[in-house]
Amino acid sequence: MTFFRVENLAIHFGGVKAVDGVTFEIARGEVFTIIGPNGAGKTTIFNLISRIYDSTEGTITFRDQDITRAAPHRIAGLGIARTFQNIELFETATVLQNLLIGRHAHSRSNVFSEALFLPSVRRAEFAHREKVEEVIDFLNLAHYRDQMIMNLPYGVRKVVELARALCTEPELLLLDEPSSGLNVEETQDVSFWIEDIKKDLGITVLMVEHDMGLVNEVSDRVLVLNYGRVLAEGSPQDVQRDPEVIRAYLGG
Amino acid sequence: MRFIFKTDYHQDIRLAPHSGHVFWYGLLLALVIAAPFALDEYYVGQLTQVGIMAIAGVGLMVLTGYTGLVSLGHAAFFGVGAYAEAVLLGLGVPFFVTMPAAAVSAAAVGIIVGIPALRLAGIYLAIATFAFALIVEEIMGRWESVTNGYTGLLVPSIDIGDFSLSSGLPFYFLTMAILVLVILLVLNLLRAPTGRAMVAIRDSEISAQSMGVNLAVVKTTAFAVSAGITGLAGALFAHKLGFLSPESFTILQSIELLVLVIVGGIGSLHGAVFGAIFVLALPQALAIMKDHLPPAIGEQPGFEPLIFGLILIFFILFEPFGIYGRWLKVKLYFQLFPLYKKATFKRQKSYMKSERLR
Ligand SMILES: Nc1ncnc2c1ncn2[C@@H]1O[C@H](COP(=O)(O)OP(=O)(O)OP(=O)(O)O)[C@@H](O)[C@H]1O
Numbered sequence: 102m103t104f105f106r107v108e109n110l111a112i113h114f115g116g117v118k119a120v121d122g123v124t125f126e127i128a129r130g131e132v133f134t135i136i137g138p139n140g141a142g143k144t145t146i147f148n149l150i151s152r153i154y155d156s157t158e159g160t161i162t163f164r165d166q167d168i169t170r171a172a173p174h175r176i177a178g179l180g181i182a183r184t185f186q187n188i189e190l191f192e193t194a195t196v197l198q199n200l201l202i203g204r205h206a207h208s209r210s211n212v213f214s215e216a217l218f219l220p221s222v223r224r225a226e227f228a229h230r231e232k233v234e235e236v237i238d239f240l241n242l243a244h245y246r247d248q249m250i251m252n253l254p255y256g257v258r259k260v261v262e263l264a265r266a267l268c269t270e271p272e273l274l275l276l277d278e279p280s281s282g283l284n285v286e287e288t289q290d291v292s293f294w295i296e297d298i299k300k301d302l303g304i305t306v307l308m309v310e311h312d313m314g315l316v317n318e319v320s321d322r323v324l325v326l327n328y329g330r331v332l333a334e335g336s337p338q339d340v341q342r343d344p345e346v347i348r349a350y351l352g353g
Numbered sequence: 354m355r356f357i358f359k360t361d362y363h364q365d366i367r368l369a370p371h372s373g374h375v376f377w378y379g380l381l382l383a384l385v386i387a388a389p390f391a392l393d394e395y396y397v398g399q400l401t402q403v404g405i406m407a408i409a410g411v412g413l414m415v416l417t418g419y420t421g422l423v424s425l426g427h428a429a430f431f432g433v434g435a436y437a438e439a440v441l442l443g444l445g446v447p448f449f450v451t452m453p454a455a456a457v458s459a460a461a462v463g464i465i466v467g468i469p470a471l472r473l474a475g476i477y478l479a480i481a482t483f484a485f486a487l488i489v490e491e492i493m494g495r496w497e498s499v500t501n502g503y504t505g506l507l508v509p510s511i512d513i514g515d516f517s518l519s520s521g522l523p524f525y526f527l528t529m530a531i532l533v534l535v536i537l538l539v540l541n542l543l544r545a546p547t548g549r550a551m552v553a554i555r556d557s558e559i560s561a562q563s564m565g566v567n568l569a570v571v572k573t574t575a576f577a578v579s580a581g582i583t584g585l586a587g588a589l590f591a592h593k594l595g596f597l598s599p600e601s602f603t604i605l606q607s608i609e610l611l612v613l614v615i616v617g618g619i620g621s622l623h624g625a626v627f628g629a630i631f632v633l634a635l636p637q638a639l640a641i642m643k644d645h646l647p648p649a650i651g652e653q654p655g656f657e658p659l660i661f662g663l664i665l666i667f668f669i670l671f672e673p674f675g676i677y678g679r680w681l682k683v684k685l686y687f688q689l690f691p692l693y694k695k696a697t698f699k700r701q702k703s704y705m706k707s708e709r710l711r
């Protein structure tokens with residue numbers, strides 16, 4: 102069975118080939134990291150997977166299912182969750198409400214039963230709340246539960262966004278630069294959490310990251326992207342020894 | 354200051370999270386019930402009008418305040434509800450059928466507007482809904498076989514024997530009962546997945562979508578619910594007017610509704626009620642003020658719309674959370690008494706400033 106595979110994926114914005122024939126495969130349970138210089142097309146790959154963009158070419162397969170043209174709102178329900186490079190939280194809502202939205206893909210009620218708040222809706226709300234509390238415990242967010250996002254510091258927001266993604270109960274988690282803007286200690290936390298997410302929750306992680314310390318600590322395999330093309334793929338150590346990669350990073 | 358200890362999940366789901374709420378809303382309800390017996394007929398009529406506007410305001414709040422979609426065409430839904438009520442009553446349909454039918458027809462029209470509006474946001478959506486309202490106004494004027502055009506349509510009263518439900522005290526209670534019912538239904542919706550999805554769309558469409566929110570479905574739902582509630586208010590308004598003509602449902606009324614939600618406090622149901630009181634009290638206050646102003650100012654044509662406009666701009670610039678937001682600040686001030694910091698609300702404000710009407 103193919104857990105996750107991207108084949109010959111490409112997207113062009115006018116003349117810009119942001120992603121240009123990228124192929125890779127992720128096995129269940131791995132932490133797979135994409136690195137590359139600014140503008141290499143990393144975030145664009147995430148946007149293609151979460152179906153915000155339509156690919157020009159290529160296919161995306163998740164658990165043997167072709168999701169290249171799946172509707173964007175179906176992705177979460179299929180088991181792929183993500184975070185955003187520039188945090189996209191619901192600013193005027195509390196942490197709890199943000200996490201409850203993470204449960205949206207699992208809700209089955211309709212407007213009419215909700216307007217009357219029928220017992221079935223109440224039961225579902227309880228089940229969602231229980232799941233959310235598990236995630237709050239897991240990421241130590243209890244202290245912030247009832248605070249508005251706009252009143253939270255940057256580091257906490259990043260954790261809330263991770264928590265919201267976990268609330269969807271994903272099988273594949275996409276993290277776009279989980280450590281950007283964080284200090285050394287917070288980055289260390291992120292590293293522990295990724296380990297726990299992989300080991301305790303059994304979630305496969307696809308990550309984009311610039312901090313090579315973090316990349317080396319948590320990644321099983323690394324893919325290097327440059328100008329939308331794959332430059333190298335392998336273990337973190339192998340990749341960093343690759344002469345092509347060194348050239349791309351140092352220029353020349 | 355009060356600390357609320359939570360011991361189970363019910364506390365976050367309940368409509369009245371603590372006993373203080375039960376007490377104050379209970380008192381408010383008692384006042385609403387007692388008020389008409391203490392006031393004379395004129396004021397009962399005014400309060401009824403506040404109730405009707407508040408229902409319409411709750412309707413627009415669902416769309417603009419919670420889902421973040423600005424509508425400049427809500428007078429159209431108001432009008433559809435009013436005409437549906439008058440026409441159906443005229444056909445002899447009983448009122449407990451006509452009112453829901455008025456809401457449903459307005460909701461259906463809401464869906465028809467909502468679908469093409471899915472691709473629009475911000476000012477473009479405002480323009481599209483504005484254009485739509487003009488079309489509806491035109492239809493009301495031209496579809497003479499049903500609406501009687503500009504000649505106007507008499508609204509049959511609701512009589513049960515000798516007892517008239519569509520005027521005086523009974524109409525006041527009918528209106529308030531519907532207002533309470535509508536508020537409860539919307540509160541339920543807001544604590545359930547659809548309501549959360551609406552707020553999510555308002556704050557970030559992209560991440561709402563990534564969490565599994567079907568933008569098309571939720572936006573269309575918001576349009577339908579909003580239009581339906583406003584249509585219901587329209588049905589009540591028909592009785593208040595007694596006589597319908599397309600001129601009762603113009604762009605000015607759409608703007609008045611938008612002023613209502615913005616001045617009252619965007620994104621809160623309290624705001625809808627405060628806003629309704631405001632838009633009805635202001636013209637009266639102005640009328641009184643006029644007598645004391647030099648005629649050169651007071652007698653100027655367009656004096657009233659000018660003040661309306663100034664107040665709207667003032668609120669958008671300085672009080673983006675409206676009257677309700679100001680009330681929360683005053684409350685917080687007393688709760689924290691010696692500790693209140695000016696900056697407590699600053700961050701929210703700068704956020705609203707940049708992101709408003711997105
Ligand atoms: N919607 C778009 N329209 C036009 N060009 C785009 C669009 N999205 C991305 N691009 C272009 O695609 C290229 C890759 O962008 P992308 O955001 O994927 O880079 P990245 O690898 O994530 O970089 P960074 O490390 O800075 O986050 C850039 O040249 C960018 O300008």
Ligand SMILES: [Mg+2]
Nearest residue numbers: 143144145186
């Ligand atoms: Mg990026």
